[in-house]
Amino acid sequence: LIMDWSILWWILAGLIMIAGLIGTVVPALPGVPMVFAGLLLLAWSTGFEPVGLGTLGVLGVLTAVSILIDFLAASLAQNG
Secondary structure, three states: OOOOHHHHHHHHHHHHHHHHHHHOOOOOOOHHHHHHHHHHHHHHHOOOOOOOHHHHHHHHHHHHHHHHHHHHHHHHHHHO
């Protein structure tokens, strides 16, 4: 039995991205990093054809900015 692993990677990436989308409204899940991780897995599994390294770089920076803003907002809310 030969299995096409790319289908498994696509399903796993999709599930991670869906969980990340849910995480944007559920505080217990890190939404934006999960969406980025799912996209990174999808890009890796397809040889970076549909999503290039430039796009991933921009999205990685936006993810880092989002995490920083979230951290700063939480610390300001505790100190304010």
